Amino acid sequence: MRIAFGIEYDGTDFLGWQRLSHGATVQGALETALKRVADEPVETTAAGRTDAGVHARCQVVHFDTDVRRDMRGWLLGTCSNLPRSMAVTWAQPVADDFHARFSARLRGYRYRIVNRLVRAALDARYVTWERHPVDAQRMHDAAQALLGENDFSAFRAVSCQAAHARRFMKKISVTRIGEEVFVDVEANAFLHHMVRNIVGSLLLIGRGEQPVEWMGELLAGRDRERAGPTAPATGLTFLGPKYEAHWGLPEQVTL
Template identity: 75%
Template sequence: MRIALGIEYDGTDFSGWQRLSHRPSVQGALEKALSSVAAQPVEVTCAGRTDAGVHGRCQVVHFDTEVQRDPRGWVLGTCANLPTAVAVLWAMPVADAFHARFSARSRRYCYRILNRPVRAALDARYVTWERQPLDAERMHEAAQVLRGEHDFTAFRAIACQAAHARREVLAVSVRREDEQVSIEIEANAFLHHMVRNIVGSLLPIGRGEREPGWLAQLLAGRNREVAGPTAPASGLTFIGPRYEPHWGLPAAVTA
């Protein structure tokens, strides 16, 4: 039987999603908890790996098991064995053809910036602080050049192991709500540090240090060295993947 799960996590104290032998990871914590419920080893496959310090609103995973548990048992039993920073939102059986990574048609991220003179206290783990005023409309205008299929080498980490840098951005928006500026990006897939590097290049535009057309120049130039710095991990949340309706998954992850 193949089971799909929706996972929420605060990534602050983890060294990323991927299982590591010597550091805490979200995957390692989840597999340990699932193995306790199943009373046998369980390995999961996720929709998209996140870096150290990055959060997950609804990461989707799947695993195969012969153990019989109802969805409620998987959810409550696994949550009982997880650290407080990780929770299972839902569980459901899926077709054997379903794959958390390869069945996803797109993935979505949101980067949140607290834009005020004073640093955050309550939300410090989930936002990046920018004290200088940001023009969200200017940032939104600049970001529209990212839509479509492009070579995103300018926003790719040096350590990225992807076979190529071509990705298709389906939607991108920058908007302000009171003191918070949010950058949302949906793409078919992402490169290592791609969103954080894009944000790092949008910030000088929002501060008025660069013109909106600068982002188009960076994209066309394909030179990571002249683009903006990598924005901090704390502001980034993986909202989740999107799947076609025929898989029967919850509305939050269905296109």
């Protein structure tokens, strides 16, 4: 039987999604909890691997098991064995050919920036602080150069293991609400550090240190060394993947 979970987590105290032998990870914590519910080892697959310190609003995972539990049992049993920074928000059976990663058609991220003279306190774990004034409209205008299918080598981490750098960017927007600036991105898939590298470059444009046209020049140049610095992980949240309706998943993750 194949089961899908929706999971939210605060990534601050984790070394990312992927299970590691030398530190706490989201996958490790989830599989430890599932082992207690199933009374046997359970291996999970996620829609996307988040980096150390990155959060998730709805990470989708799947796992296979022959253990019989009702969905309420899987949901509440797993939650009760997770750290307080994680929660399973929904659980349901899925078709055997559903794959959390390969069945996803789109993925979305949000990057939050507190733009004021003093740092954040209450939201410090979930935002990045930028003390210099930034122009969100300039950032938004610059970001539109990234739309469509492109080679995103300029925003790809050196450690990225993807076979190629071509990705389809469906949407990208930069908006301001009071002291907060939001960068919302939706694409078919992302490269390692891609969103954080894009944000790092957009901030230089927002501060007036680079022209609006610079973003398109970076994209065309495909040179990571010319682009801006990698923005901190703190402000990044994986909003979740999107799947075709025939999989019967919750509306939250359906196209």
